[in-house]
Amino acid sequence: MKRFFLALLAIINGFRRRRSEEPPGPSGPIVSPGPPAPRGAELAVAALLLVAALLGVGFMFVYATESVGNRTQWEGLTLGGAFLFLAIALITAGKHLVPEEEVEEDYHDPEHPSEEEAIDQIVRESGSRITRKKLLITAGGAAGAAVGLAAITPALTLGPLLDTDELRDTPWRRGLRLIGDDGKPMFADQVEEETFYTAFPEHAKRDLLGAPVVVVRLPPAQLKLPPERAQWAPMGIVAFSKVCTHAGCAIALYRKPTFAPTQPRPALVCPCHYSTFDPARGGEVIFGPAGRPLPQLPLMVGSDGVLRAGGNFSGQVGPSYSTVRSRGPT
Amino acid sequence: MIRRAVAYLDRGTGASPLLRKTLRYAFPDHWSFLLGEVALYAFIVLVGTGIYLTLFFEPSLAKTTYNGVYAPLRGMEMSQAYKSVVDISYERNAGLLFRQTHHWAADVFVAAVILHLMRVFFTGAFRRPRTLIWTIGLLMLFTSLLEGYLGYSMVDDLLSGMGLAIGYGVALSMPIIGGNLALAIWGGQFPGVHAFESRMYIAHVLIFPALIATLIVLHLALVMRHHHTQFRMSPRATERRVIGLPAFPAQTPRSLGLMLAVAAVLFLLGGLVQINPIWQWGPYQVAQGTNGAQPDWYLGWLIGALRLVPGFDLTIGDYTLVGNPFWGGALFPLVVLLVLLAVPAAERRLTRDGSTHNLADRPRDAPGRTAFGMAFLTWVSLIFVAGSADRMYVFLGLSYEGQIWFYRVASLVLPFVAYFVTRRVCLALQEAERIDAERELAEAEAAAARLPAS
Ligand code: FES
Numbered sequence: 202m203k204r205f206f207l208a209l210l211a212i213i214n215g216f217r218r219r220r221s222e223e224p225p226g227p228s229g230p231i232v233s234p235g236p237p238a239p240r241g242a243e244l245a246v247a248a249l250l251l252v253a254a255l256l257g258v259g260f261m262f263v264y265a266t267e268s269v270g271n272r273t274q275w276e277g278l279t280l281g282g283a284f285l286f287l288a289i290a291l292i293t294a295g296k297h298l299v300p301e302e303e304v305e306e307d308y309h310d311p312e313h314p315s316e317e318e319a320i321d322q323i324v325r326e327s328g329s330r331i332t333r334k335k336l337l338i339t340a341g342g343a344a345g346a347a348v349g350l351a352a353i354t355p356a357l358t359l360g361p362l363l364d365t366d367e368l369r370d371t372p373w374r375r376g377l378r379l380i381g382d383d384g385k386p387m388f389a390d391q392v393e394e395e396t397f398y399t400a401f402p403e404h405a406k407r408d409l410l411g412a413p414v415v416v417v418r419l420p421p422a423q424l425k426l427p428p429e430r431a432q433w434a435p436m437g438i439v440a441f442s443k444v445c446t447h448a449g450c451a452i453a454l455y456r457k458p459t460f461a462p463t464q465p466r467p468a469l470v471c472p473c474h475y476s477t478f479d480p481a482r483g484g485e486v487i488f489g490p491a492g493r494p495l496p497q498l499p500l501m502v503g504s505d506g507v508l509r510a511g512g513n514f515s516g517q518v519g520p521s522y523s524t525v526r527s528r529g530p531t
Numbered sequence: 532m533i534r535r536a537v538a539y540l541d542r543g544t545g546a547s548p549l550l551r552k553t554l555r556y557a558f559p560d561h562w563s564f565l566l567g568e569v570a571l572y573a574f575i576v577l578v579g580t581g582i583y584l585t586l587f588f589e590p591s592l593a594k595t596t597y598n599g600v601y602a603p604l605r606g607m608e609m610s611q612a613y614k615s616v617v618d619i620s621y622e623r624n625a626g627l628l629f630r631q632t633h634h635w636a637a638d639v640f641v642a643a644v645i646l647h648l649m650r651v652f653f654t655g656a657f658r659r660p661r662t663l664i665w666t667i668g669l670l671m672l673f674t675s676l677l678e679g680y681l682g683y684s685m686v687d688d689l690l691s692g693m694g695l696a697i698g699y700g701v702a703l704s705m706p707i708i709g710g711n712l713a714l715a716i717w718g719g720q721f722p723g724v725h726a727f728e729s730r731m732y733i734a735h736v737l738i739f740p741a742l743i744a745t746l747i748v749l750h751l752a753l754v755m756r757h758h759h760t761q762f763r764m765s766p767r768a769t770e771r772r773v774i775g776l777p778a779f780p781a782q783t784p785r786s787l788g789l790m791l792a793v794a795a796v797l798f799l800l801g802g803l804v805q806i807n808p809i810w811q812w813g814p815y816q817v818a819q820g821t822n823g824a825q826p827d828w829y830l831g832w833l834i835g836a837l838r839l840v841p842g843f844d845l846t847i848g849d850y851t852l853v854g855n856p857f858w859g860g861a862l863f864p865l866v867v868l869l870v871l872l873a874v875p876a877a878e879r880r881l882t883r884d885g886s887t888h889n890l891a892d893r894p895r896d897a898p899g900r901t902a903f904g905m906a907f908l909t910w911v912s913l914i915f916v917a918g919s920a921d922r923m924y925v926f927l928g929l930s931y932e933g934q935i936w937f938y939r940v941a942s943l944v945l946p947f948v949a950y951f952v953t954r955r956v957c958l959a960l961q962e963a964e965r966i967d968a969e970r971e972l973a974e975a976e977a978a979a980a981r982l983p984a985s
Contacts, residue, residue, distance in 0.1 A: 231555075232780065264624060273627045277802005280628070281795045288791035295784030304557045304777045305767065308758055308889045311660045360718040365710035367720050368703075399818050410721050413818035443818055448700025448837065448856045449721060450693050453820035472820045473697060474838040475921065475931060488932055490837060492844030492855040519721070520700035521844045521854035522709040528849055 233302040242297035249290035256283035371411025371518055373498060378403045379416065379440070379508040386507045392418045392438050395467075397455035399443060402510065410519045413443035414498050415452055415469060416508070417480050423466075426483050426497075433499040433511060440498040440508075441484050442518045445471040447491035449520045452478070469495065483515070493517075493527050557775035558782045559761035559768070563650045565789060570643035572793040573636045574747065578740065580633035580801075587623055589615040590685065590732035592725045601810050609814035612728055613687040617810055632801025634827075637679045639797060641829040644672050652874070652904050654891035656760040662875040664753045669871050671746040673864070676829060678739040683807065683827065685731045690807070692815025694826055696721060697837070701861055704854030722817060760891040770889050825922075832911055835918030836863040839939055867911060898957035906950040913942040 260279035263269050331337065361367055379387040379400040387400055398416040401407050421437040433439070443452050450473035468487055469478040476489030484495030496518055499511030517525045541547040558564075591611040597604045599614070600621050609617075619626035648668065651657055657665035680698070684691045699721045702713040716730070717723030758773050768774045776782045800806075812821060826834070836859030845853035878900060879885045894901040917938035924931040 232777075272624075273631075274802050276625050276628045277632075277798055277800075281798035281800075281802055284791045284795035284798060288788045288795055291784045291788035291791060295781065295788060299780045299784060302777060302781060303774055304555055306555075306557045306758065306773050308771055308773055310887070311757065356715070360714040360716070360724075362711050362715045365714060367714065368710055370720060401818070408722060408817045410817060444696075447842075448704075448860070449696035451696075451818050451820035472921075473693060474834070475935075476842065486842050488842070490840045490842050490855050490859070492842055492851075520703045520856060521851040522703040522705075522713070523707045523850075523852055523854075524710070525851040525854075526849045527844060527846050527851055 232300050235300045235302070238298045242293060246290050246294050246298065249286050249293065253283045253286035253290060256280075256286060259283075365522075365524075368519075368522070369517065370409075371513060372402045372405035372409060373411065373510045373513050374402075375510060375512045377405075377510045378503070379414070379500075379510070387416065388506050389436055389438060389502045389508050390506060392416060392436075392508070394418045394420065394437075400440065400508070410444050410449065411442070411514075413451065414440045415443045415455075416440045417455065417467070417469070419467065419481055423481050425481055430483060430497065430499070430515070432501075433497060435500055435502045435508075438500055438508065439480050440500050440510075441469065441478070441480065441495040442498065442514055444519045445473065445476055445491060446493040446495060446517075446520065447471065447474055447476045447489070450474075452495070493521060493525075553755075554777065554779040556755070556778040557758070557773050558778060559759050559764075559773060559775040561762055561764075563654075564759060566643055566647035566650055568786060568789055569793055570640055570647055571747065571751075572790040573640035573643055573797065574743070575790070576636040576794055576797050577633060577640060578744075580629045580636065581736065581740070583629045584619065584633060585736055587615060587619050587626065588612070588685075588732075590728050592687065592728045604810060604813065607814065610687045610728075612685060613809070613814045616686045616688075620810065628798070628802050630801075631804075631806050632797050634683075634806045635800040635804070636797045637682060638806075638827055638829070639793070641672075641675055641679065641827075644668070644675065645829075648672065648871075649904075649908070653894045653901060654760065654762075655878075655888060655897055655900060656891050657875050658878065658888040659875070659885065660757050660887045661753070661760070664750055664757070665875060666872060667746050667750045667753070669868065671743055671750065673868055674739055674743055674746070676864075678735060678743065679827060679829060681731050681735040681739065685728065685735055686809055687728070687815055688809040689812035689815050689819060689821060690809070690826060692722065692817070693820060694830075696817075697856070697860070699723075700854070701856045704857035705861065706853045706857070709854065709857075722815075758889070760889055762891050762893070768890070770887075773889065831918040832915040833860055833864060833918075835914040835916065835920075835938070836860070838920065839914060839917050839935060839942065841939075863914070870907065895957040895960040898954045898961075901957050902950045902953040905953040906946040909949040910942055910946040913938055913945060917942070 256279050260276060260283060263272060263275045263279055269275055328334070357363070380403045381387045382399050386403070387398065392398065394417075396417070400414050400416050401412050405412055407413070416438060418436070418438045421434070424434055424437060424439070426434060426439075441452075444450075445452055450471050452469050453472050454470035456468045456470055456477070467480060469480055469484075470476070471489070471491070474490050476491035477487045478491070478495045479485045479487050484497050486492070486494060493516065496514035496516040498514050501509050501511040503509045516528070521527070537547060537550075540550070589611045593611050594608055595611055595614055597607050597609055597614055597617070599605070599618055601617060604617065616630070619630055621627070651665065651668070680694065684695050684698070699713055699717060702716060703709045705712055713721075717727050718730075759775070761768050761773055761775065765774060776785075813819075837856060838859070840855060840858045842855065844851045844855050881899070892900075917935065920929075920931055920934040920938065923929050923934060
């Protein structure tokens with residue numbers, strides 16, 4: 202009984218001590234009171250809040266009513282408007298209804314030199330039993346490196362990471378017919394000058410970088426192809442990869458002179474960074490950031506009069522990467 | 532009521548001392564301190580509208596034929612991804628509003644972050660003890676650029692495809708590992724395997740947002756830890772003591788008001804001003820390109836850089852080492868990031884001042900820093916503007932090639948001009964202030980001298 206009593210006393214005592222350790226509650230006001238808010242401001246805030254509520258309801262109404270024309274605009278107006286009036290209400294309240302006061306605080310110096318010292322000491326002293334530090338560090342480093350590498354090895358599954366041969370694939374082979382945008386074979390005598398055609402290899406997927414080519418026809422006298430390509434342009438028709446050798450966009454513009462003596466010669470232009478290629482000179486870069494000529498596709502005309510590939514491209518299709526040859530075949 | 536809620540909270544967390552301190556946290560009052568807040572609120576709108584969009588977006592490149600309400604695309608073959616975005620725009624109630632608001636929010640977010648960055652730079656608020664906050668902010672900015680790029684790339688319209696083609700070109704152009712890197716990311720030759728779409732999707736809706744959110748939390752926690760900087764607006768505002776509005780009640784309605792104002796502007800823009808009309812360009816095909824579709828403004832500096840670099844690949848003999856897109860698409864942004872990251876340490880070195888600073892400089896107070904900032908800004912801005920040379924050609928008929936040559940030269944020369952002009956202006960402003968102060972002093976003395984005589 203006596204023990205029980207003592208314990209109870211101790212508990213009560215503990216409570217009292219704990220309570221007395223708490224910082225004293227505030228005695229005066231913490232927020233400086235200031236004069237009463239102007240009446241008009243209160244009414245204005247209330248009105249603004251009501252308008253916001255109305256616009257909110259308006260949004261729900263527009264959302265639910267199918268016959269509203271320009272629905273997106275009305276939805277934007279009502280929802281945006283609701284936010285807007287709420288915002289004005291709050292800012293007005295902040296300006297006129299809330300006590301105006303300033304508070305001060307200290308900037309703390311973020312550094313604690315003695316704590317830094319202590320941490321350093323803890324770490325150092327924790328290793329005090331170790332005698333072969335170097336050995337352990339080396340072994341730990343080896344383990345860390347190997348296990349770390351093992352953990353990221355599955356990233357190889359992402360793609361054919363170590364074998365870049367795939368980048369050189371194109372669907373073009375000697376003898377493949379050129380198929381136009383409309384899905385029909387391209388007849389050589391239907392290709393006109395000053396026009397720009399897109400063609401694909403027959404029976405091949407179209408969404409490969411190596412598939413699309415641009416086909417243009419130039420007066421044979423204008424052509425200045427390298428000598429080994431002399432046979433690549435039957436009737437003055439030349440074909441180039443449609444994929445820019447700068448960064449892989451599709452060549453979509455054909456600049457053609459409307460008045461020969463004063464205007465620059467015909468050129469294939471990429472709309473992304475305006476690399477400009479000369480179709481008459483085997484796709485050489487005339488202007489812009491591309492570092493390599495457009496790869497040319499040798500052409501021939503079959504006995505049916507349809508354009509056919511005379512082989513694969515003269516170089517790597519698409520943007521350059523390390524090991525791509527800047528001239529000559531891939 | 533309030534007492535009971537607080538007691539409940541306190542019993543569970545013991546957080547009331549912290550809460551009390553937080554309520555009375557001092558916010559120095561200056562309009563320019565709100566830019567970071569604007570970015571934060573745009574981010575909140577991004578997350579909200581983004582969640583809505585994920586409910587309807589299908590991250591799949593599987594082909595389907597369009598049969599929806601938008602007549603010009605009917606019968607066209609396209610990916611599920613593109614179709615689902617057209618459907619969000621045309622067939623989901625309020626879908627277009629949320630999509631456009633999301634897009635506007637991204638543009639505003641990046642703009643606010645960059646303005647905030649300039650404010651911090653020109654006031655020297657990156658100095659100790661806030662260096663780490665600066666670093667975190669920069670990482671956040673660059674993550675956000677990638678995040679935005681992924682966002683418009685997932686849609687699989689023509690603009691997406693062209694942007695991705697360029698991204699592929701930049702990846703390929705990396706020295707030595709480029710080919711492997713691009714194959715790893717795309718899973719094969721461009722346009723890549725189907726899984727590439729899922730990769731973009733998980734990065735855009737989970738990995739990058741989570742990363743950005745984490746950086747934001749760290750950024751804000753450290754700001755709270757060190758307090759805001761302040762201008763020397765009253766004699767009581769010193770290096771040791773911060774003066775400002777208390778978080779509660781004075782600052783709370785203002786901040787909430789600002790948040791709602793940002794949301795209001797974004798939703799009004801989303802409802803009333805068209806952005807990225809993906810149905811206009813049609814689905815992406817490798818063989819298609821256009822110069823009508825323009826990417827978001829915050830990628831303009833990279834486009835400008837890609838366009839300004841003269842045409843060459845770095846080769847050894849006949850073999851490519853570094854492709855051309857590397858310079859403008861990878862090296863240039865890397866240099867910008869590294870320079871900005873190095874700013875605090877470089878300034879400590881140059882001024883031999885490693886102490887902590889809680890008072891914000893006015894730009895004129897540090898002519899060297901301000902001049903360097905203006906020079907750097909001029910450099911990046913000129914390259915940015917070069918990205919619109921083709922628009923200038925279309926609208927004003929200025930020769931494209933002539934413009935490119937102009938920007939190539941200007942981006943090398945004008946930064947120096949900006950440096951010297953800015954320095955002079957800062958020094959002149961300081962001088963004017965000194966003269967003003969002297970005159971005031973002299974007048975006060977004169978007045979004091981007259982006083983006994985009168
Ligand atoms: S992709 Fe063609 S110029 Fe850059």
